[in-house]
Amino acid sequence: MMSLGGQASDTPKNGGLSRIQERNRSLILDAALSEFSRKGFSGATVERIAAEAGMSKSNLLYYFSSKEAIYKATLAHILEVWLAPLKTLDPGGEPARELAAYIRQKIEMSATFPEASRLFANEVMQGAPQILPILEGDLRRLVSEKSRVIQDWIDAGKMRQVDPVQLIFMIWATTQHYADFSIQIRALTGKDLSDPVFFKETETSITTLILNGVGLTAPGNDD
Amino acid sequence: MMSLGGQASDTPKNGGLSRIQERNRSLILDAALSEFSRKGFSGATVERIAAEAGMSKSNLLYYFSSKEAIYKATLAHILEVWLAPLKTLDPGGEPARELAAYIRQKIEMSATFPEASRLFANEVMQGAPQILPILEGDLRRLVSEKSRVIQDWIDAGKMRQVDPVQLIFMIWATTQHYADFSIQIRALTGKDLSDPVFFKETETSITTLILNGVGLTAPGNDD
DNA sequence: GTGTAATTTGACCAAATGGTCAAGATGCAA
DNA sequence: TTGCATCTTGACCATTTGGTCAAATTACAC
CATH class of the missing domain: 1.10.357.10 (Tetracycline Repressor, domain 2)
Incomplete structure (x- = not known):
């Protein structure tokens, strides 16, 4: 996997993700791809990504520390x-x-x-x-x-x-x-x-x- | 000139523009092209366009009634x-x-x-x-x-x-x-x-x- | 020069938005 | 059932930003 020079770990227990984590991160990345590809980085909103992923904005930010982190992960x-x-x-x-x-x-x-x-x-x-x-x-x-x-x-x-x-x-x-x-x-x-x-x-x-x-x-x- | 279905006239005295108007509208459109092309519509800011055009944001909005109006004119x-x-x-x-x-x-x-x-x-x-x-x-x-x-x-x-x-x-x-x-x-x-x-x-x-x-x-x- | 219209601006406002936080809900191992 | 870690959220905050407005300045016709 090509590194994008990530800084924060974004992964509580490094290595294995819980089933919930795996599922939610996947939902988020799918929603993020949809949102970022349609609106671009600036035009996308964390709120909409969260909504499309079926969770609250706060919860999304529990999985990815920032909008930029979601973007990098999506890329x-x-x-x-x-x-x-x-x-x-x-x-x-x-x-x-x-x-x-x-x-x-x-x-x-x-x-x-x-x-x-x-x-x-x-x-x-x-x-x-x-x-x-x-x-x-x-x-x-x-x-x-x-x-x-x-x-x-x-x-x-x-x-x-x-x-x-x-x-x-x-x-x-x-x-x-x-x-x-x-x-x-x-x-x-x-x-x-x-x-x-x-x-x-x-x-x-x-x-x-x-x-x-x-x-x-x-x-x-x-x- | 292809119409983009503009609504507001944006032109006080329709038809002939004053020298100042002509110059400023041109400066604005140049700056807007630079900004919009680099940042996209959402990522662009009226403030930066104004700065690049060498005028205040308020003044820019005197020439174009909204960000969208500038964008349409640029297109x-x-x-x-x-x-x-x-x-x-x-x-x-x-x-x-x-x-x-x-x-x-x-x-x-x-x-x-x-x-x-x-x-x-x-x-x-x-x-x-x-x-x-x-x-x-x-x-x-x-x-x-x-x-x-x-x-x-x-x-x-x-x-x-x-x-x-x-x-x-x-x-x-x-x-x-x-x-x-x-x-x-x-x-x-x-x-x-x-x-x-x-x-x-x-x-x-x-x-x-x-x-x-x-x-x-x-x-x-x-x- | 005078006066009016055009031009310019800073102060200000409201909405949108990224992000924080403390509290509560849930999952799960024992 | 109990206790702890994980997960989830609403309330809240600071900043950014598009847009308004009244006041000030400038251009220009007479």
Whole structure:
């Protein structure tokens, strides 16, 4: 679990949480994700998070020492799952299949956890006050490593010349766009990723465009 | 100028503004863009906007009747310039050149007005409370019109089959990403679009990938 | 210069909100 | 049942903040 440099322990008996604690912390984190992703850090209120979690504000503050502590915990909770797909990019695989799989995972994420995407986007747009060290550390290392993988594919003549980092950015941009701007997309098309047809159509469009863009052909998909 | 359905007039003598009015409203809108784009609507404070505009909070509220009024005015002020590039897509032009020009304009925007991009992103991510009618109205019509243009190119065999709306989304996503996530990009690469080399590199990457993606070749660029 | 309208501000208010605290309720091991 | 630790809450507080208002200052037409 990536550390966000927490200070207070927030955990009476360190290590094992009681059933009540486990349940309540989980309820709080769910409610917090919903609230923070919709309103941003400033716009969110502890009172509303507590209400959505089904408890009093005082009780929530018994579990998390401050609004910022809830926010940090929510971010940490998400970050892992959010960055996981990139880690699966396999140097031993075929570029077309690997990239297609990565794109699909990212779209899947946008469809399944749009709130996580929005929370992350919000945090970064505010200047990444909490996660900047992670971006500059773990994430930077991860991107370097996977860029190397892509560069090797290029050097092996398996795909067209392209800046690997820029390619990763473009995959992030296109896939996350559908979560972060889902309201706009719904306003313009009447649909969003929760519609299976639109999901499929989006996956095909992005995958085709990006793979063609780097001189590859989309692999046959066996759902 | 796109209307945001303003209620109060905010303009004593309708039509012509005094020199003082013009100057102060402009100062306020600049400060507001800076503040709102960095902190979002909730996180922004009228006091800080006033300070950045070099006047008292009371005086600012003499020009705009409420925080929301400033916000709406700021959005309206941006929206026009923000959506302008798409309007220039010329049905009579060559697809490769037209799309390349559009992409370049969008990146230029992201480089020149990253704050505008972030303000817009913020507004949409919060559910577009102010601009939803515009998205569903003017913007939707504009996108339909330009999708038609792209579809005609496809039908004429000038470019590969692709959903025109999805193509537009992908251009938005990739170009705006560099403004909205500039902190992340700086954390990962050490650079952003304000660096001419990185700008050029980004423009080339995006243009090449998208044009290749739709079966076109990037036109020679004559800067 | 005079007078009126426009501009500017500090003092002030009410609501919202993050957080504290002491007291009470509940869970649970013995 | 008893006793203690955990859990829960309402009352309360300090600060922030959007907005009002009357008074003061300034711009400008005559």
